Amino acid sequence: QKEVEQNSGPLSVPEGAIASLNCTYSDRGSQSFFWYRQYSGKSPELIMFIYSNGDKEDGRFTAQLNKASQYVSLLIRDSQPSDSATYLCAVNGGGSYIPTFGRGTSLIVHP
Amino acid sequence: GAVVSQHPSRVICKSGTSVKIECRSLDFQATTMFWYRQFPKQSLMLMATSNEGSKATYEQGVEKDKFLINHASLTLSTLTVTSAHPEDSSFYICSAHPQGVTDTQYFGPGTRLTVL
Numbered sequence: 001q002k003e004v005e006q007n008s009g010p011l012s013v014p015e016g017a018i019a020s021l022n023c024t025y026s027d028r029g030s031q032s033f034f035w036y037r038q039y040s041g042k043s044p045e046l047i048m049f050i051y052s053n054g055d056k057e058d059g060r061f062t063a064q065l066n067k068a069s070q071y072v073s074l075l076i077r078d079s080q081p082s083d084s085a086t087y088l089c090a091v092n093g094g095g096s097y098i099p100t101f102g103r104g105t106s107l108i109v110h111p
Numbered sequence: 112g113a114v115v116s117q118h119p120s121r122v123i124c125k126s127g128t129s130v131k132i133e134c135r136s137l138d139f140q141a142t143t144m145f146w147y148r149q150f151p152k153q154s155l156m157l158m159a160t161s162n163e164g165s166k167a168t169y170e171q172g173v174e175k176d177k178f179l180i181n182h183a184s185l186t187l188s189t190l191t192v193t194s195a196h197p198e199d200s201s202f203y204i205c206s207a208h209p210q211g212v213t214d215t216q217y218f219g220p221g222t223r224l225t226v227l
Contacts, residue, residue, distance in 0.1 A: 034215070043204045043221040044155070088155070098145070099216065103154040 002027045004091050006102035013109055019076040021105050023089030026070070031093030033065055033072045038086045038104065047087075048074070079109040114138050115207050117219035124195055125227055132190045132222045134205030140185035141207035145216065146178075149202045161188050185210065195226045 003026040013019045021035075032051055036044035050056045050063040050072065062075040072091075076083055086104040114137040124130050134144055146158045159180050161167040167180035179191040188207075192199055202223055206216040 032215075036218075041202075041223075043202075043218040046215065046217060049215060098157070098160060101155050101157075 002100045004100045004102040006105045009106040010108050013079050015111050017079050019079045021074040021087050024071045025091045030091045034090040035074045036088040081109050084109050113217045115217050115219040117222050121223045123225045126196050130192045134188045134219050136186045136207040140210040142210040143208040144188040145206045146190050147204045197226045200226045
């Protein structure tokens with residue numbers, strides 16, 4: 001059973017701060033890692049994907065992958081109230097192209 | 112690029128009727144499409160995986176005779192909820208995996224189904 005774990009939150013940060021969202025996974029064979037953002041009542045939106053160990057930056061977002069420790073994180077710099085949403089971690093690989101989703105972490109950015 | 116549409120966005124129906132939901136990839140061909148269901152404040156639940164031209168693969172516990180999936184072309188998949196009941200009320204979301212692209216999938220906007 002492949003598992004992807006996320007703290008459900010809510011994670012509350014002040015506007016302008018760095019929000020750090022974490023995700024751990026059980027399948028060591030996992031190869032692809034994704035972060036989605038989901039606003040209430042809407043469908044998930046792909047934010048970033050990462051395949052290699054290390055950091056990947058895109059604007060205010062940085063994905064960090066550590067395969068040895070089996071975790072992937074998402075940092076959001078200069079958090080804005082519009083970043084308030086649920087962030088889903090998804091993991092592919094180990095012989096399957098079907099992603100396994102975590103339950104999501106609720107982020108609240110307060111002014 | 113990578114736009115996925117769903118129709119309808121919202122549907123209200125009477126118990127016992129059937130509802131068809133369409134999922135289209137607008138600017139790419141989708142080798143595989145996925146159908147998810149999400150209840151309020153819960154995580155995404157994968158219902159089935161559909162590949163163009165072949166039968167869908169259903170997840171454990173999902174009734175294939177109740178949730179009919181057809182993937183007739185590389186840009187269209189449909190989900191039909193047959194004989195819908197109030198417990199089928201949920202948010203149904205499709206996603207599409209672009210042909211030839213490493214395992215990234217893009218989600219449609221979702222369909223909110225309410226069965227009275």
